[in-house]
Amino acid sequence: MKLNTNTLILASALLAMAGTAHAQFASTGTGNVSVNVGAEASIRIDTPNLTLTSTGTNFSDYTGSTGFTYMIRTSAGSGTGSITLKVTTDFSGTGGPSVATPPTAGDTLSYTCTLSSPGTAAAGSSASTTAATGVGTFGAGAASAKTGNTGSVSWDLTNDPAYKTGAYTAVVTYTINAL
Amino acid sequence: MTHAREFPRLVSANRKKAGFLSCALKVHTNSSDMLDVKRRSNSCAMDESTSSMNREPGRVTEIVRMGGSMTVSPPTRRILSVWLPRLLASAFAIGNVDGGTGSAVQAMSATLQPKGEVSVPSSLTLTAASPFTPFTGNLAVSYRVRTTPSGTGSTGTITVQVSSDFSPAGGPSAAAGSLTYTCGSASIGTACSGTQTSSTTTQTPVATLPASACTGGGGSCSGSNPASVAVSFSLTDSPAYPTGSYSASVIVRISLV
Numbered sequence: 001m002k003l004n005t006n007t008l009i010l011a012s013a014l015l016a017m018a019g020t021a022h023a024q025f026a027s028t029g030t031g032n033v034s035v036n037v038g039a040e041a042s043i044r045i046d047t048p049n050l051t052l053t054s055t056g057t058n059f060s061d062y063t064g065s066t067g068f069t070y071m072i073r074t075s076a077g078s079g080t081g082s083i084t085l086k087v088t089t090d091f092s093g094t095g096g097p098s099v100a101t102p103p104t105a106g107d108t109l110s111y112t113c114t115l116s117s118p119g120t121a122a123a124g125s126s127a128s129t130t131a132a133t134g135v136g137t138f139g140a141g142a143a144s145a146k147t148g149n150t151g152s153v154s155w156d157l158t159n160d161p162a163y164k165t166g167a168y169t170a171v172v173t174y175t176i177n178a179l
Numbered sequence: 180m181t182h183a184r185e186f187p188r189l190v191s192a193n194r195k196k197a198g199f200l201s202c203a204l205k206v207h208t209n210s211s212d213m214l215d216v217k218r219r220s221n222s223c224a225m226d227e228s229t230s231s232m233n234r235e236p237g238r239v240t241e242i243v244r245m246g247g248s249m250t251v252s253p254p255t256r257r258i259l260s261v262w263l264p265r266l267l268a269s270a271f272a273i274g275n276v277d278g279g280t281g282s283a284v285q286a287m288s289a290t291l292q293p294k295g296e297v298s299v300p301s302s303l304t305l306t307a308a309s310p311f312t313p314f315t316g317n318l319a320v321s322y323r324v325r326t327t328p329s330g331t332g333s334t335g336t337i338t339v340q341v342s343s344d345f346s347p348a349g350g351p352s353a354a355a356g357s358l359t360y361t362c363g364s365a366s367i368g369t370a371c372s373g374t375q376t377s378s379t380t381t382q383t384p385v386a387t388l389p390a391s392a393c394t395g396g397g398g399s400c401s402g403s404n405p406a407s408v409a410v411s412f413s414l415t416d417s418p419a420y421p422t423g424s425y426s427a428s429v430i431v432r433i434s435l436v
Contacts, residue, residue, distance in 0.1 A: 024298060025296035025321070027433060028433070029299035029430070029432075030299070030301075030428055031300055031429055032427070032428050033302075033304075033318075033358075033412060033428070034303070034427075035304065035306075035314045035425050035426075036304070036424045037416070037421070037423055037425060040311065042310040071310065073421075074422075075422045076421060079422070143421075144418040145418065146417045148418075
């Protein structure tokens, strides 16, 4: 019985030594490869340079659609995710359209969304230079396809006759996050 | 003439004279079988001897020591007097050779068998630099190898195999081909080329080892000891993997053929 106890102690010591940083030399070596898979998300804008256009001659609004592909993984249980957008650079130039200070009250840059599963599209709203607005949301345990899933934002910019002619450019930043 | 039989009484008388008996007694027996009892301190004055003329065969001499007594029988005294000096003389003779030159030749041989050993870190964590880019990490494989000279057919390989797939289930899987690797340069031998897919069922190559390989020391051997080769793992980061920690075991094997 004493011998067995000693053997167990020796075996325990050897096992403890086996867990040290670099194992001993032998004909084989075993290592544990581990990875922590966390909640994460990424988005790619498929139409990085979008030109809004107006059809007809009746000051119909300028419209266009931005396509994107997203990848997301949210945690099980209480995980969540979202996609938002924000006008980070207002239309350049003077006398033209503006998100922050339109020449005429009521002029807006608004949008509607589509979002494929597992996301849920937001209803859409007017874009802002001060606050991020929703494009879509994700629930717990959401996982996109390995190659990603798609969505789109359809833009509508008021065509105000007060706008001076010219080319105007704004920058919109899309953000996706996952918890 | 002092008689040995009177010795205890002399000691006893001396003890009374000195008042105590804290003497370290030495028993000397010389070739004339003389017995001396010498004092350590002046307060224990005593020196008695018996000459061979006084020795009586078969007599037991009693020596008072530290308040007790010790008997020395004739056979013991003979051993002390005859063999102990000879043994001591022999011991000194061994370590003290005076003059002369000697030489001896001994043939020595050793048979070195082909051998290979590997060592890998006990753990490796794969990480991703950005979302949904592969998890990556480098496994440093250290090895020592000795192969036989060319012509004898001894070469070797270093391989890797996933001995235990990622767990828990539902996440990445080596069996599904999610774990690949490339090899860095090998100190000894030729590292694998291209992207290899790790397997749970077969060993996949890391390096091939040539004949006449030896590790360390430079010259015809490698300069480094141990030799090394880096295995850069890459694990697909699929959105479909549920969040969590996953772990697999890989076994690196060196074999000589």
